[in-house]
Amino acid sequence: xxxxxxxxxxxxxxxxxxxxxxxxxxxxxxxxxxxxxxxxxxxxxxxxxxxxxxxxxxxxxxxxxxxxxxxxxxxxxxxxxxxxxxxxxxxxxxxxxxxxxxxxxxxxxxxxxxxxxxxxxxxxxxxxxxxxxxxxxxxxxxxxxxxxxxxxxxxxxxxxxxxxxxxxxxxxxxxxxxxxxxxxxxxxxxxxxxxxxxxxxxxxxxxxxxxxxxxxxxxxxxxxxxxxxxxxxxxxxxxxxxxxxxxxxxxxxxxxxxxxxxxxxxxxxxxxxxxxxxxxxxxxxxxxxxxxxxxxxxxxxxxxxxxxxxxxxxxxxxxxxxxxxxxxxxxxxxxxxxxxxxxxxxxxxxxxxxxxxxxxxxxxxxxxxxxxxxxxxxxxxxxxxxxxxxxxxxxxxxxxxxxxxxxxxxxxxxxxxxxxxxxxxxxxxxxxxxxxxxxxxxxxxxxxxxxxxxxxxxxxxxxxxxxxxxxxxxxxxxxxxxxxxxxxxxxxxxxxxxxxxxxxxxxxxxxxxxxxxxxxxxxxxxxxxxxxxxxxxxxxxxxxxxxxxxxxxxxxxxxxxxxxxxxxxxxxxxxxx
Numbered sequence: 001x002x003x004x005x006x007x008x009x010x011x012x013x014x015x016x017x018x019x020x021x022x023x024x025x026x027x028x029x030x031x032x033x034x035x036x037x038x039x040x041x042x043x044x045x046x047x048x049x050x051x052x053x054x055x056x057x058x059x060x061x062x063x064x065x066x067x068x069x070x071x072x073x074x075x076x077x078x079x080x081x082x083x084x085x086x087x088x089x090x091x092x093x094x095x096x097x098x099x100x101x102x103x104x105x106x107x108x109x110x111x112x113x114x115x116x117x118x119x120x121x122x123x124x125x126x127x128x129x130x131x132x133x134x135x136x137x138x139x140x141x142x143x144x145x146x147x148x149x150x151x152x153x154x155x156x157x158x159x160x161x162x163x164x165x166x167x168x169x170x171x172x173x174x175x176x177x178x179x180x181x182x183x184x185x186x187x188x189x190x191x192x193x194x195x196x197x198x199x200x201x202x203x204x205x206x207x208x209x210x211x212x213x214x215x216x217x218x219x220x221x222x223x224x225x226x227x228x229x230x231x232x233x234x235x236x237x238x239x240x241x242x243x244x245x246x247x248x249x250x251x252x253x254x255x256x257x258x259x260x261x262x263x264x265x266x267x268x269x270x271x272x273x274x275x276x277x278x279x280x281x282x283x284x285x286x287x288x289x290x291x292x293x294x295x296x297x298x299x300x301x302x303x304x305x306x307x308x309x310x311x312x313x314x315x316x317x318x319x320x321x322x323x324x325x326x327x328x329x330x331x332x333x334x335x336x337x338x339x340x341x342x343x344x345x346x347x348x349x350x351x352x353x354x355x356x357x358x359x360x361x362x363x364x365x366x367x368x369x370x371x372x373x374x375x376x377x378x379x380x381x382x383x384x385x386x387x388x389x390x391x392x393x394x395x396x397x398x399x400x401x402x403x404x405x406x407x408x409x410x411x412x413x414x415x416x417x418x419x420x421x422x423x424x425x426x427x428x429x430x431x432x433x434x435x436x437x438x439x440x441x442x443x444x445x446x447x448x449x450x451x452x453x454x455x456x457x458x459x460x461x462x463x464x465x466x467x468x469x470x471x472x473x474x475x476x477x478x479x480x481x482x483x484x485x486x487x488x489x490x491x492x493x494x495x496x497x498x499x500x501x502x503x504x505x506x507x508x509x510x511x512x513x514x515x516x517x518x519x520x521x522x523x524x525x526x527x528x529x530x531x532x533x534x535x536x537x538x539x540x541x542x543x544x545x546x547x548x549x550x551x552x553x554x555x556x557x558x559x560x561x562x563x564x565x566x567x568x569x570x571x572x573x574x575x576x577x
Contacts, residue, residue, distance in 0.1 A: 005342035009306070012268060012346070013299070019272050020295065024279025030181045031154040031280070033058050033173050043180050045472060050176055062550045064517025067155055068510050070171040071148055075115050075506075078144060082137040083111040086129075094132030096205040102128060107492035110357050114141035116505035117149055117387055118320055119237070119244030119357055119480040120497065122489040126226035126247045131203055135229055138244060139236060143187075146240030147178040149389030152509050153277055156393045157284040159516030160417055163523050168516045178519035182273075183240060190235035190269065196456070198258040202232040230255055238269040241387040243357025243480040251347065251360040252336050263339060263360060267347050270354040274385040277392040285417050288538055289535035297540045299546070301384040305373050310345040312369035319570055334365025345370065352377035355387030357480025364467070364483040368567035372559060375470050378477040379555045380547055381436050393512045399534070400429040400515070402546040406532045418524030428515045437554040439476035444469050444558070452492045458485035462569065466562035469498060476504035536575055 029035040037043075051058055062070065085092070086107040090100045102110065106123060113120040114137070125134070151174035158168050204227040211223070230246045237243055243250075251257040251266060275295065282291020290533050313335075316327030321497045330341030339347070344361035351358050352374040357505050363374055375385055383394040400416060404426050407414025414421045447453030447468050456463040467486040474481055484489070488497060533539055 005310070008055070008264070009346070010341070012264070013303075015268060016271055016275055019268075020275045020279050023272060023276025024283060027150075027182070027273075027276055027280040028283045030177050031150075031157075031169075031174065033170065033177075033316075035177075037181055037185065039181055039185060043185075047176060047180055050180075051173075053173060056170070056172050058170065058173045059151055060170060061165075062170050063166055064159075064168050064513045065157070067168050067171045067517075069150070070514045071509065071513075072506065073146070074144075074171075074175070078141065079111045079115040082114060082141060083107050083563075085137040086110060086133055087132045090131045092130070092132050094135065095130035095356075096203070097130070099130050101552065102133075105491040105494040109498045111137075112498040112501050114138050114242070114244065114481065115145055116478050116501045117141075117240070117355070117390070117506070118475060118478040118501045119146035119242045120475060120482070120488075121244055121248075121480070121499070122494055124248035125245060126206075126228075131228050134233060134246060135275035139233055142233070142236040142240050142242045142244070143179050143183050144175065146183060146236070146242065146388045148174050149387055150178045150182075150273070150277070151175055151389065152512060153281075153389035153392040156396055156512055156516040156519075157281050159519040160281075160396075160413050160419065161284050161286075162520040164521060166517060166521045168513065168520055180269060183236065186239055187232070187235040187247075190239060191231040193265070193405075194231040194234055194262060197262045198255075199231040199234060200227055200255055201229055202227055203229065217473065219365060226255070227352070231391055234266070237358060238266050239273060239388075239415070241270055241274070241354045241356040243351065243359075245358065250364075253356050257360055260338070260343075263343060263347070266358070267350050268326070270350050270356045270358070271385045273388045274354060274391040277389065278395075281375070281392060281396075287417060287535070290417070291543045293535045293540050293543075294392075294399070297543045297547075298353075298383070298385050298391075298395070300540070300544065301377075301380070302349065305377050305384070306346060306349040309349050309366075309370045309373035312367045312373065313341040313345050315367070315369060317570065318572070331365075331367050331370070336360060348374050349377065351481060352479060353384035353386070355382040355390060355477060355479050355515050357417070357474065362484055363470070364485045367464075368462075368563040368570055371466065371470070372563035372567075374481070375466070375473060375563065376555075376559070378470075378473045378479050378554065379436065379440070379552055381433065381551050382477050383547060390478065390508075394508070397432045397512065398543060398547050398551065400425055401433065401550055402539075402543045403532050404429075405510065405533070405546060406542060415525060417534065418527065419522045420525060424518055425515060428511045428518070431511045432508050433551055435504060436473075436476055436551075439503045439507075440469070440472045441554070441558060443496055444472045445499055447493070447496065450492075452490065456487040456490055456493060458487070462562050462566040465558075468568065469558055469562055472500055475500035478504050 088100040152432045153176055154166035207225050208222045209225050233246045247253040257263055278291045278295040282288035314330040317331050321327045335344045347360045381394050384388055385391050386394055387489040401415040403416045467483040471486055
């Protein structure tokens with residue numbers, strides 16, 4: 001048995017655990033309206049100018065409805081701006097390759113995708129997007145959509161911590177402070193590291209390369225190599241769990257991910273802010289063991305998913321073995337040799353846990369069980385660390401359901417951190433949980449029942465079903481990765497997937513903010529002998545069962561017809577259908 005993957009996994013978990021407390025403490029400073037950080041001398045003058053320009057009082061908190069309205073209005077304006085930018089990029093600067101406009105349905109899909117922190121791309125970025133579109137439109141959303149997710153998590157944490165106020169903070173202050181004090185500084189340092197590792201950061205036109213194995217005197221078919229401001233885009237796509245690649249190959253491209261060190265750092269950076277937010281919650285509600293319990297539940301789901309995916313990819317494909325293909329290194333179809341089965345499985349697990357969507361291997365080429373692990377991670381509702389902000393508030397929703405179930409078992413009104421969980425809170429939590437299965441299964445069934453839906457499939461049978469199921473799971477889960485065998489660049493798929501992204505983002509955020517507002521109005525009650533402890537192994541076990549049974553059981557029939565059936569076909573236990 002090779003010890004190196006196990007050592008890498010141990011190092012990964014150790015570094016994630018070590019980064020969590022300092023990031024959590026820093027987030028506590030950033031997300032306080034008058035919090036002080038070591039960046040204040042440099043950043044606070046700009047922050048004050050922005051407040052004056054926006055005519056904001058940074059100490060004026062908002063009720064949840066006003067907070068939600070501000071978030072929705074900001075998202076609408078920024079989405080329309082990006083749509084216009086993509087449609088008019090041929091007339092704008094920073095377009096050295098003279099690329100034309102994006103189609104109307106493609107621009108809608110891409111603008112919505114980046115506004116919702118999904119970053120799904122139904123086209124090859126480097127062949128259709130100018131540098132201006134990449135930097136001004138998409139990178140802008142990479143920052144502000146990530147900041148918006150963190151803001152919603154902060155609003156929910158304030159709702160748990162406050163008593164009788166009815167306010168959850170100021171969206172504008174949260175947006176500004178998260179961007180200026182957290183995402184921009186981290187991205188700057190990260191981008192410099194990537195440049196030092198060989199990631200391009202320029203505005204040069206694309207270059208024509210000649211293959212090194214061309215014979216003297218023989219005409220060579222050159223290859224066009226993309227250039228551009230990649231390092232800055234890669235930095236925020238990872239830190240903000242955005243995932244949209246500068247190139248179509250994403251983190252499998254040697255420009256975006258050139259070395260084993262960049263691969264490890266990129267994998268770690270996807271989880272560092274979501275992990276730090278669990279510590280932030282513990283600080284905010286003055287119950288650090290609760291924060292660590294949420295972190296522990298997330299870690300258990302992460303490790304189990306990784307082991308399943310790794311084992312499946314390491315075992316190879318018996319159909320290929322029967323054809324004489326060497327599978328001693330595992331299933332290497334669609335993978336970079338430099339990363340191998342473990343490096344690909346780790347990246348795939350992290351990116352689908354983190355709602356990021358960046359990839360260093362093609363998920364469509366994974367074994368059925370390996371692809372199932374990635375798909376299941378998304379379908380849990382992005383709570384296994386999850387996206388920045390969305391992972392925390394998604395997990396808190398499951399905590400509300402878990403304490404409600406515990407209250408039913410003992411016959412008393414449940415409470416969570418001293419706040420009574422009543423009918424309104426349970427209804428809001430149930431509404432959030434219902435968004436994912438309804439948003440995934442209904443359009444999947446519709447697409448597969450239509451000619452336009454089936455005509456985009458590259459595969460028939462269970463794998464074709466999985467391609468469509470993965471696409472809508474990725475859209476509703478705001479993940480952005482795909483089974484690339486599906487041609488999703490059609491008007492129908494672009495439109496339907498865009499609507500699915502909007503539903504997956506805002507039909508969750510609005511009830512979460514309503515939950516925050518409801519909790520902030522409540523007075524805390526003293527814990528009693530019947531109160532459920534929200535820390536420790538028993539609570540973690542209850543939370544895990546709630547996630548698996550309430551959150552994921554709905555998908556079992558679809559998964560049975562898709563990747564599970566395909567697994568038995570691959571093993572020869574079922575005939576191809």
